[in-house]
Amino acid sequence: MAEAYIYDHVRTPRGRGKIDGALHEVTALTLAAQALEAIRMRNGLQTGQVDDVVLGCVDPVGEAGGDIARMAALRAGLGDAVPGIQINRFCASGLDAVNFASAQVMAGQHELTIGGGVESMSRVGIGASGGAWPVDPSIAIPAYFMPQGVSADLIATKYGFTRDDCDAFAVESQQRAAAAWADGRFKNAVVPVKDINGITILDRDEHMRPDTTMQSLGQLKASFAQVGEMGGFEAVAIQAHPEVEAINYVHHAGNSSGIVDGAAAVLIGSRQAGARAGLKPRARIKAFANIGSEPAMMLTGPVDVTHKVFARAGMSFSDIDLVEINEAFASVVLRYLQAFDIGMAKVNVNGGAIAMGHPLGATGAMILGTLLDELERRDLATGLVTLCIGGGMGTATIIERV
């Protein structure tokens, strides 16, 4: 089997996913195109040199619909010969896009590919693509559908994480992200989003609140109590996990991932293709895995998929120098740490989505890049990136510097 290498990665800054967010005026297509264009320019890619562009997008409707990957590839000037495909595995789409792009190379069918993702949550809106899962009784009922926030609160209840535990984690995420930005650790990855005149619209992650404290978070009301109690979802949670008497609602906007806009791209290729393009490989895709997990808790997939990818790669946590796990909700990460009995020292060392936001389809590619940059900065070898996924799934990728 051929090896797939990471040659480069970029991401846009993450704009607050609201009408007053800086990236709200920028179309999803432009976000994706600017990330791809940056990859093209930085690496001097020739027209038609890329075999495929795989982009994750979770709500691929409206301006993000109809295969945004091909349109973005055209807009980015990759050449008429470069096709694109949009994929969707909810929150892990960006990482899965990289894995798919890598798999094409590993399978020997493609030489140079781009994986990445895009989400304009402020423009398209979360849930805009609909879907049978919450609506069609034939799946919603047997799959114990709940809004993710209720599942996150179920995880907190079942595994005993208090509001304070979750808030403390959120404060830590903010502090780590602030420190990372202050230290310029994202400078190589982040390409500013510009207007048609070349004027910068946004060059920093806009969602961060570095002054967050336990006290300031203490002011926030739990977000999912009402939908849990009135919408009937607490009963669904309890029927799935009947040892729970009542849900302890601990999550709110401050300890959940931020809603943001953004895009990312990762350049993948075989060793030969890199050499031909005059590029130096930065890391090898060592292994990746996907898994389905218990659908009611929904967000514990990272635990299951980490076991799976370790088994595939014959590795364990002692082989891993750094971990990026998407901070969809505080309890997701806390459960991960608890399940593997690991501390925070090598996990999300530069903060995560609670501080910087989670542009659904792009996040996986973004945090893969964060992981690689930090491995290089610390001169460490091996990292693992994983995300929890709606419907109860997990995706994980292990990379190794070369």
Add this chain to the structure above:
Amino acid sequence: MAFTNFRLETDADGIALVTWDMAGRSMNVFDARTIEELSAIVERTTADAAVKGVVITSAKDAFSGGADLTMLETFGVVVADVMKREGAEAASRKLLDEVSRLSRLFRRIETCGKPWVAAINGLALGGAFELSLSCHQRIAADNPKTRLGLPEIKVGLFPGAGGTQRLVRMLPPADALMMMLKGELLNVAKARAAKLVDAVVPPGELIAAAKDWIRSGGKAVAPWDVEGFKLPAGPVYSKAGMQMFPAANAIYRRETYDNYPAARAIMQCVYEGLQLPMDQALRVEARYFAHVVRTPEAAAMIRSLFLSMQDLNKGARRPKNVPPTRVRKVGIIGAGFMGASIGYVTARAGIDVVLIDRDQQSADKGKAHSDALISGEIKKGRAREGAREALLSRITATPDFTALKDCDLIVEAVFEDRKVKAETYAKAQPMLAASAIFASNTSTLPITSLATEFKDQGRFIGIHFFSPVDKMMLVEIILGKNTGEVALATALDYVRAIGKTPIVVNDSRGFFANRCVLNFVAEGHLMFGEGVPPAMIENVARMAGMPVGPLSLTDEIAIDLALRIVKATESDLGAAAIDAGQKALLIEMVETRGRLGRKNGKGFYDYPEKGKKKLWPGLAGLQANKLDPDTLDVEEMKQRFLVVQAVEAARTVEDGVIVDPREADVGSILGFGFAPFTGGTLSYIDMMGTKRFVELCQRLEKKYGPRFAPPRLLLDMAAKGETFYGRFAPAKSAA
């Protein structure tokens, strides 16, 4: 075709009046012949150029009760025949064709091109309400007795003749779902407010108003057949739909625990149907209906909750040779909570009541209970203003036993103590009329032994009410060894008069219902002892289909009473008859912790003044061992809760306490809420198959103890491949 169920008369204006009037029945229903005749009428009126429109009404008090459920049995025979000859798919196709007959007929009415008006003179339920929904106009007579709705869900079915589709095109889907999932019935005013009825007119003007609507140009087209029709809350995949459906699915699960295939089918029909034009939507509905009709849940629920209940209400067990009795006056001795409540339901049925207690004040207090209950009913709009005075005037509260002299029936509801009861009987007996029947409401003391205190044991019987009496529909009638037929007939006639459902059982400790339900409670206590998290015990019991968890039920019964029962069983039957762990738990709760249940606000739950009850956090400290919930088999826990009751029900058959399986089934559902979707304790066994049930019992016996041991009767039935309804087949009911 000559019509035996309808009259068809066309007036000078060319308006046909179809009057539904089934011969030999007090209630119109849809059976095969009726469907055939109505189809012929539709074709004839459609073809007849002289007919401008059609009004359909009924000559009975009610419009119609809906479909004749015994029709479903004939489907089964037809399908089995096709199955044998042509295989499974052909059989399914045949069933689909059969069950969709009514739906197709209604769609034919809706699209025949001539206006149809439903002139709803009275009650119209199920298929009959669906017929009216397919008419182009619904006019109801202003009749206080009228109820309109789709109650199919209560017998394990759902509206399969267009009901799910038309209702969701007339009401916002959340309201339509609620109405169908609850089987909610509306009075005329509410139906009018919901626009399910277009007009309400005085009864005498009903037909004229219906004809007027046609004469004044009423259109023969349903709104959903008009181009550009908009659904009341917009498409499924719209912002509103994305809000409504996820919550509806969740609330569905909260309310049903996903135990009822018919309820699930309603959800699915609405979801799929709303995305289709009417004809395809009706086809989808029919497909789900054909599926649900074949589920064991529907079969079991139709049998127990419709056919058997009807039979028992009609007096299936009543001795035929005793002429009808009429209870005019009932004496109730003991005006405590039970006695006072029995007085209330009796007086509410228009029967005079003498309510006796040891002094005037106690008797008055009992009567005041009726005042409180009827006032509550009036406040909720369930009784008229004048009902309170009428009711209270029928109740005489007194300490004077001579007031019993002209009572036809006496119900004793004094303290559960043999001595107290004996003294009461001694005091009452001299006052009684020679023909009076005497009943004890005891729930624990054997009737045969109580009867020995009584001069004429043939007139002594047990009438066991369930608490709260005004809500619980079951009455257990207990025959002592010497109870006579007149006593039984009188008791049954009385129970019928107060509108409750009787089961007749032979004497034994705990009779029928308590034997089963106490096993359920004990199973919860034993799980607690094993280390199952308390919330899991409670939740899984409800998931199994029980109305409340065993710990909650213990709190309601009172933990000290539960302990007393365990101690009494031990002293009567020996230490082997009880579980030492259960006894220790109850002693700990009652004697060490002073937790008696809801009555003192402290039981397995805490009962805060404000807000919901919560499991007492101290429970964790009473569990020496704690099991990891993720290692527990939820399905097996559910089985334990149901099997431990069902196997006891089988023992009551073996013991001769239960002689008719219908009584065990109906009694278990009405008496203690045994998972209704199973059809009751014995249907649960029949549905599983006796052999499989015995194997399950044996597996549970090995793991959890002899309480699961199948009795000899079950082993014998399993060996012979018998079912309860086969071996103990009740006499065929007259439908």
